[in-house]
Amino acid sequence: MTNYFPIHINIEYKTVVIVGGGHVATQKVASLLPAKASIVVVSPTLHDTLLPLAQAGQITWREKAFEARDLDDASLIIAATNDTKVNEAVQEAAQHWQLINRADAQGESDFITPATVRRGPLVLTVSTSGASPSLARKIKEDLAEQFDAVYEDYVCFLQQARLMVTAKFEKGDKRRVALQALLEPSLLEWTRSGEIDRREAYLQQLLTGESR
Ligand SMILES: C[C@@]1(CC(=O)O)C2=NC(=C\c3[nH]c(c(CCC(=O)O)c3CC(=O)O)Cc3[nH]c(c(CC(=O)O)c3CCC(=O)O)/C=C3\N/C(=C\2)[C@@H](CCC(=O)O)[C@]3(C)CC(=O)O)/[C@H]1CCC(=O)O
Ligand SMILES: NC(=O)c1ccc[n+]([C@@H]2O[C@H](COP(=O)([O-])OP(=O)(O)OC[C@H]3O[C@@H](n4cnc5c(N)ncnc54)[C@H](O)[C@@H]3O)[C@@H](O)[C@H]2O)c1
Numbered sequence: 001m002t003n004y005f006p007i008h009i010n011i012e013y014k015t016v017v018i019v020g021g022g023h024v025a026t027q028k029v030a031s032l033l034p035a036k037a038s039i040v041v042v043s044p045t046l047h048d049t050l051l052p053l054a055q056a057g058q059i060t061w062r063e064k065a066f067e068a069r070d071l072d073d074a075s076l077i078i079a080a081t082n083d084t085k086v087n088e089a090v091q092e093a094a095q096h097w098q099l100i101n102r103a104d105a106q107g108e109s110d111f112i113t114p115a116t117v118r119r120g121p122l123v124l125t126v127s128t129s130g131a132s133p134s135l136a137r138k139i140k141e142d143l144a145e146q147f148d149a150v151y152e153d154y155v156c157f158l159q160q161a162r163l164m165v166t167a168k169f170e171k172g173d174k175r176r177v178a179l180q181a182l183l184e185p186s187l188l189e190w191t192r193s194g195e196i197d198r199r200e201a202y203l204q205q206l207l208t209g210e211s212r
Pocket of ligand 1: 028031035101102103104105106107109111112113114115116126127128129130132133134138140153200
């Protein structure tokens with residue numbers, strides 16, 4: 001089994017070339033769009049859901065069969081055709097500095113893509129190292145239920161609150177205690193119930209150092 005190294009890549013405006021325009025390409029595009037990658041799909045055909053994205057300029061569609069020069073400038077490459085020979089040709093054409101994902105042969109991949117739940121800045125990813133993509137999907141669905149949509153607002157609040165705490169307190173015990181206090185479970189509950197005033201009051205008390 002490969003022990004993959006998990007990282008979150010800043011792929012903004014970098015080129016990702018996806019060879020093949022079917023189901024798998026559609027899944028990969030969906031996870032690349034929020035990361036603002038510059039997405040190029042090379043394929044004679046395009047999945048129905050990708051067509052409007054190509055028309056709107058959110059992805060670039062090269063309506064053709066794969067050629068080696070399609071990989072020029074690609075930071076990441078995804079070989080996702082339904083033809084093993086073509087996927088092999090993509091792999092062979094990749095330069096040593098380009099990372100490639102083979103949708104049909106995980107053992108050949110430089111990287112694999114996890115199942116992902118996004119809640120604003122909170123990103124939860126699940127991988128089984130390729131052992132069972134279906135299990136990765138199931139765990140993702142369980143996580144999506146546990147960390148529901150409220151977490152987006154909650155984590156954004158924590159982000160702002162953390163900035164205010166670090167601006168107010170120098171590095172040291174006071175700052176550490178205040179940052180810990182931000183994990184008070186009531187803050188999540190007040191976010192959920194829309195009691196923003198209570199959330200704000202708690203933060204103000206924390207910043208002014210008054211005991212509750
Ligand atoms: C998580 C997810 C994210 C995504 O696609 O971005 C993802 N696969 C998903 C679903 C899924 N894929 C497959 C099924 C059918 C059931 C089954 O076959 O088991 C289902 C289930 C379904 O669709 O419900 C078939 C399949 N997948 C791979 C192979 C080839 C092989 O194993 O060699 C085959 C056989 C193809 C064939 O038969 O020819 C390979 C990979 N699939 C991966 C990721 C990487 C490892 C992830 C991990 O760490 O576990 C890896 C290694 C490479 C990669 O794609 O990066 C996404 C969940 C989407 C979501 O809900 O979020
Ligand atoms: N990684 C995963 O999660 C996963 C899931 C299911 C299947 N798969 C594997 O991925 C492969 C692709 O699956 P899919 O469901 O997207 O298939 P699909 O049939 O929906 O799409 C295949 C695409 O490849 C294109 N294509 C064919 N020849 C090409 C060429 N020479 N140049 C460029 N594009 C070409 C087709 O036009 C089509 O758009 C499958 O064969 C399977 O082995 C992987």
